[in-house]
Amino acid sequence: LNAAPGRAPRERVRFLPAPDGGDGGVTGLVAVKVPVLADHPLVRGPRLRRLKIGAGHRLDVKASGVFVLGIGHGNKLLTDLYNCHLTKVYTVGGLFGKATDDFSDTGKLVEKTTFDHITREKLERILAVIQGTNHKALLMYSNIDMKTQEAYELAVKGLIRPMGKSPPIITAVRCLQFALPEFQLEIHCLHETQQYLRKIVHEIGLELKSSAVCTQVRRIRDGVFTLDDALLRTQWNLQSIQNAIRDCQLKVKTELERTLG
Amino acid sequence: RGAGAMWGALRGVRRPPAALRRGLAKAAGPRSTRQLREAEEAAPIFQYVGKSAKRKDRVFVWGFCYSGALGVPSFVKPDVGWKKPRRIQPTPYRLETEEKISSAACGYGFTLLSSNTRDITKVWGMGLNKDSQLGFQRSRRDRAKGYEYVLEPSPIPLPLEKPQQTRVLQVSCGRAHSLILTDSEGVFTMGNNSYGQCGRKVVEDETYSESHLIHQLKEFDSRVVQVVCGQDHSLFRTKKGAVYACGWGADGQTGLGHYDITSVPTKLHGDIAGVNIIQVSSYGDCCLAVSDEGDVFGWGNSEYLQLASVTETTQVNVPRHLPFKIGKIKEAACGGTGNIVLTEEGNVFVWGYGILGKGPNLIETAVPEMIPPSLFGWSDFNPDIRVAHVRCGLSHFAALTNRGELFVWGKNLRGCLGTGRMEDHYFPWRVTVPGEVVDVACGVDHMVSMVKSFT
Numbered sequence: 001l002n003a004a005p006g007r008a009p010r011e012r013v014r015f016l017p018a019p020d021g022g023d024g025g026v027t028g029l030v031a032v033k034v035p036v037l038a039d040h041p042l043v044r045g046p047r048l049r050r051l052k053i054g055a056g057h058r059l060d061v062k063a064s065g066v067f068v069l070g071i072g073h074g075n076k077l078l079t080d081l082y083n084c085h086l087t088k089v090y091t092v093g094g095l096f097g098k099a100t101d102d103f104s105d106t107g108k109l110v111e112k113t114t115f116d117h118i119t120r121e122k123l124e125r126i127l128a129v130i131q132g133t134n135h136k137a138l139l140m141y142s143n144i145d146m147k148t149q150e151a152y153e154l155a156v157k158g159l160i161r162p163m164g165k166s167p168p169i170i171t172a173v174r175c176l177q178f179a180l181p182e183f184q185l186e187i188h189c190l191h192e193t194q195q196y197l198r199k200i201v202h203e204i205g206l207e208l209k210s211s212a213v214c215t216q217v218r219r220i221r222d223g224v225f226t227l228d229d230a231l232l233r234t235q236w237n238l239q240s241i242q243n244a245i246r247d248c249q250l251k252v253k254t255e256l257e258r259t260l261g
Numbered sequence: 262r263g264a265g266a267m268w269g270a271l272r273g274v275r276r277p278p279a280a281l282r283r284g285l286a287k288a289a290g291p292r293s294t295r296q297l298r299e300a301e302e303a304a305p306i307f308q309y310v311g312k313s314a315k316r317k318d319r320v321f322v323w324g325f326c327y328s329g330a331l332g333v334p335s336f337v338k339p340d341v342g343w344k345k346p347r348r349i350q351p352t353p354y355r356l357e358t359e360e361k362i363s364s365a366a367c368g369y370g371f372t373l374l375s376s377n378t379r380d381i382t383k384v385w386g387m388g389l390n391k392d393s394q395l396g397f398q399r400s401r402r403d404r405a406k407g408y409e410y411v412l413e414p415s416p417i418p419l420p421l422e423k424p425q426q427t428r429v430l431q432v433s434c435g436r437a438h439s440l441i442l443t444d445s446e447g448v449f450t451m452g453n454n455s456y457g458q459c460g461r462k463v464v465e466d467e468t469y470s471e472s473h474l475i476h477q478l479k480e481f482d483s484r485v486v487q488v489v490c491g492q493d494h495s496l497f498r499t500k501k502g503a504v505y506a507c508g509w510g511a512d513g514q515t516g517l518g519h520y521d522i523t524s525v526p527t528k529l530h531g532d533i534a535g536v537n538i539i540q541v542s543s544y545g546d547c548c549l550a551v552s553d554e555g556d557v558f559g560w561g562n563s564e565y566l567q568l569a570s571v572t573e574t575t576q577v578n579v580p581r582h583l584p585f586k587i588g589k590i591k592e593a594a595c596g597g598t599g600n601i602v603l604t605e606e607g608n609v610f611v612w613g614y615g616i617l618g619k620g621p622n623l624i625e626t627a628v629p630e631m632i633p634p635s636l637f638g639w640s641d642f643n644p645d646i647r648v649a650h651v652r653c654g655l656s657h658f659a660a661l662t663n664r665g666e667l668f669v670w671g672k673n674l675r676g677c678l679g680t681g682r683m684e685d686h687y688f689p690w691r692v693t694v695p696g697e698v699v700d701v702a703c704g705v706d707h708m709v710s711m712v713k714s715f716t
Contacts, residue, residue, distance in 0.1 A: 109301050114308040117716070125697060125715050128664045132638065136691050152620030152688045156633045158640060172642045209309040209716050
């Protein structure tokens with residue numbers, strides 16, 4: 001950024017003695033535009049020394065995926081996006097047969113169990129119940145009086161959502177892959193942490209009378225930002241960052257207008 | 262030599278005698294990856310459930326407890342000092358039963374549970390027994406008297422000819438009488454008969470409490486396949502598709518063309534004559550019948566606009582066809598003031614008076630209104646959720662989806678909805694049950710559900 005051509009140095013008019021060829025005599029003053037010395041790059045130093053970067057929703061060390069950052073004035077948009085309370089989508093991979101103390105496969109082993117009785121149908125039944133109880137929590141934490149007609153209309157459209165602080169809520173779960181002992185779930189959630197998702201995998205194992213650990217947590221969508229908008233490690237350079245900001249600007253603006261009015 | 266060197270380095274420290282010195286023991290440090298992996302592989306594997314474990318059948322109850330209708334004695338009379346009597350059970354509570362319950366029915370303050378078994382005990386009852394609607398329950402303190410309130414599921418002795426071969430198919434409960442349907446010995450009726458609802462002649466000044474009388478009904482045109490109790494009348498549906506009725510008729514709920522009481526089950530005519538009826542339903546004073554072609558017929562009380570689509574009168578004593586253009590109807594259920602039907606496509610329609618399920622603004626309607634499927638969990642994420650069954654209590658409704666979820670809405674009388682909240686629900690609300698709900702029976706202020714466990 002600093003290598004990019006910056007602002008041209010300011011100029012001002014100074015009255016300098018005219019270069020005269022002779023010796024002594026009357027020296028005239030000539031008005032000359034000269035660059036201000038204070039604007040010289042060697043005096044001024046690099047234009048940008050610090051960059052304000054803010055982070056969006058947290059992503060812990062063992063997880064991967066979309067991580068939203070705000071640069072400079074974009075940090076204000078970050079708080080607005082947080083107040084929109086949009087759902088995030090994760091792909092969570094799990095493994096049956098083990099239970100560890102921190103619910104992931106790198107933790108200390110607590111117990112090993114059999115898992116040959118588990119079928120995809122049983123897993124889907126448990127997921128349906130999880131969805132049901134979380135849907136109930138969605139309605140309850142939204143702080144809307146359920147006895148009003150507006151609450152009914154919002155519930156019909158499926159737009160009831162907690163717009164304030166709430167415990168983690170899962171809005172939708174779906175089983176993407178099931179190959180014993182591994183399975184993969186797609187989870188849409190609000191206000192969650194990745195450790196909470198690992199705990200959910202552990203509890204699914206317990207419900208199925210076995211045990212499960214979480215092998216992978218990957219965020220594939222965070223509000224309006226999807227995997228396609230995300231920059232890879234090889235793309236962490238100025239040009240791609242600028243392109244990415246430009247592409248997402250419109251999306252973020254429309255989403256903020258829609259939700260916050 | 263290593264240990265000796267170590268001790269030699271610690272100058273000034275008294276060395277322990279040779280006997281106490283350890284050999285070349287290694288200090289314990291953090292375990293290496295290989296050690297961890299070996300420890301993990303050596304860990305024992307626990308088996309909690311085998312490969313062919315079957316799903317268990319359970320019964321959950323909730324609602325008003327003081328009548329004993331929930332079947333948990335400790336709610337009414339605590340067995341331990343620190344427990345307090347519980348007036349309302351707001352969330353589903355598991356009821357332990359000896360056998361798998363195949364049919365349940367909730368009456369006005371009492372419950373009947375029946376099992377499909379060939380054992381001698383097939384039907385259990387609990388709750389109010391002031392009119393012997395649960396048969397004669399011999400008191401343990403005085404062998405000549407019977408219990409007025411039965412607090413736990415007690416067997417009902419039926420006078421069967423072949424008790425070890427007959428199976429009980431279905432039970433039904435009304436305000437103060439109950440019907441038990443068997444596969445080969447007809448229908449047994451017990452309880453209050455002041456309006457002839459038990460199908461036998463009304464005896465003046467008969468005392469119904471502590472009565473041993475259980476009447477058997479066998480004279481129908483074919484085998485009875487469904488029994489339904491209204492508030493003070495009984496409906497019987499036979500295999501040939503005919504409907505019989507007996508009991509109180511002041512609102513025309515017997516559908517026999519008059520407003521008197523009937524004490525012998527008589528066949529109904531009117532618009533259902535010759536029609537093959539596949540389901541009948543009633544709980545208050547209005548009745549609905551569904552034919553195999555998907556038409557719905559109604560008769561009885563119409564004070565709450567239940568039959569206002571065909572007539573302005575408030576009582577209809579002959580079955581009338583209800584010309585609704587909502588599709589082929591699969592199932593219907595009648596409540597005290599509202600009715601609900603389920604169509605073949607899986608849509609739910611409600612009409613009548615009261616909290617119908619479309620928000621607080623819809624209080625009464627004579628024409629069926631559809632409840633949007635998104636309220637039952639249907640969405641783009643789950644497009645194949647359908648409502649499978651609908652049930653009605655006196656002032657509330659229940660719907661079961663094909664995924665085994667139970668939705669309730671209506672007036673929350675003494676916690677009968679089971680959602681954990683004491684307020685009325687104006688649109689379908691999920692009940693959290695730890696299992697897949699197979700069937701549910703709705704009463705006035707309590708509900709019973711038959712649930713299959715998940716695994």
